[in-house]
Amino acid sequence: MKQIIFGLCLLVITLDGSAEPATEANKAKAAIKDLAGALQAELKGAMQAGGPVAAIAVCNTQAITITAKVAAGHDIALSRVSLKNRNPANAPNAWQTAVLEDFERQKSAGENVTTLTWSETAKVKGGREFRFMKAIPTGAVCLNCHGTSLAPGVTDVLASLYPEDRATGFSEGDIRGAFVVTRKLPD
Numbered sequence: 529m530k531q532i533i534f535g536l537c538l539l540v541i542t543l544d545g546s547a548e549p550a551t552e553a554n555k556a557k558a559a560i561k562d563l564a565g566a567l568q569a570e571l572k573g574a575m576q577a578g579g580p581v582a583a584i585a586v587c588n589t590q591a592i593t594i595t596a597k598v599a600a601g602h603d604i605a606l607s608r609v610s611l612k613n614r615n616p617a618n619a620p621n622a623w624q625t626a627v628l629e630d631f632e633r634q635k636s637a638g639e640n641v642t643t644l645t646w647s648e649t650a651k652v653k654g655g656r657e658f659r660f661m662k663a664i665p666t667g668a669v670c671l672n673c674h675g676t677s678l679a680p681g682v683t684d685v686l687a688s689l690y691p692e693d694r695a696t697g698f699s700e701g702d703i704r705g706a707f708v709v710t711r712k713l714p715d
């Protein structure tokens with residue numbers, strides 16, 4: 529009997545241990561879905577209302593605010609990063625850079641950019657951290673502000689707002705960057 533109970537405990541621990549990343553990944557995916565939807569709606573509205581030049585101002589002021597709001601609603605940390613970032617606040621750290629480079633390798637190997645994800649649970653100071661990233665593909669509308677031939681007005685506004693802008697020269701289907709979700713987990 530003792531053995532059966534012990535065995536059951538082990539089973540529960542194992543199930544719990546292996547189920548945790550899946551649950552965390554689902555939470556991360558839900559948050560990313562919300563953020564992608566909110567950013568796309570904001571961009572669409574701004575583009576329709578005033579074209580790309582006016583929409584830059586909306587991205588400039590709203591993207592980070594919207595991201596913070598969605599993150600708070602999901603109880604996670606959420607950001608966007610890119611190997612060629614526009615906003616200096618969106619520069620990737622070391623592990624994010626490694627994942628973005630791996631996404632590029634997978635794209636070169638023919639992987640579908642729209643489904644590229646990565647996750648791990650890392651040991652960090654004071655406990656563990658769940659980390660999740662999802663690639664952001666470049667769509668046609670993105671080329672207005674991230675493509676190779678931008679309208680003169682767009683180039684001017686971008687140059688004045690982002691003197692160190694590296695987020696141009698993209699083509700449709702390229703990896704524009706990635707969403708990053710992190711969440712502290714109990715030990």
Ligand code: HEC
Binds near residue numbers: 665673705
């Ligand atoms: C109207 C111009 C405009 C359009 C169109 C646009 N962006 Fe941006 N994008 C910006 C600006 C401005 C920033 C910097 C502000 C921010 O979002 O933090 C930015 C930043 C980003 C970032 C964060 C990384 C970085 O470079 O700082 C990602 C990812 C991104 N855009 C993806 C996209 C995607 C995907 C599309 C198409 C669905 C798109 N953008 C369309 C203007 C635009």
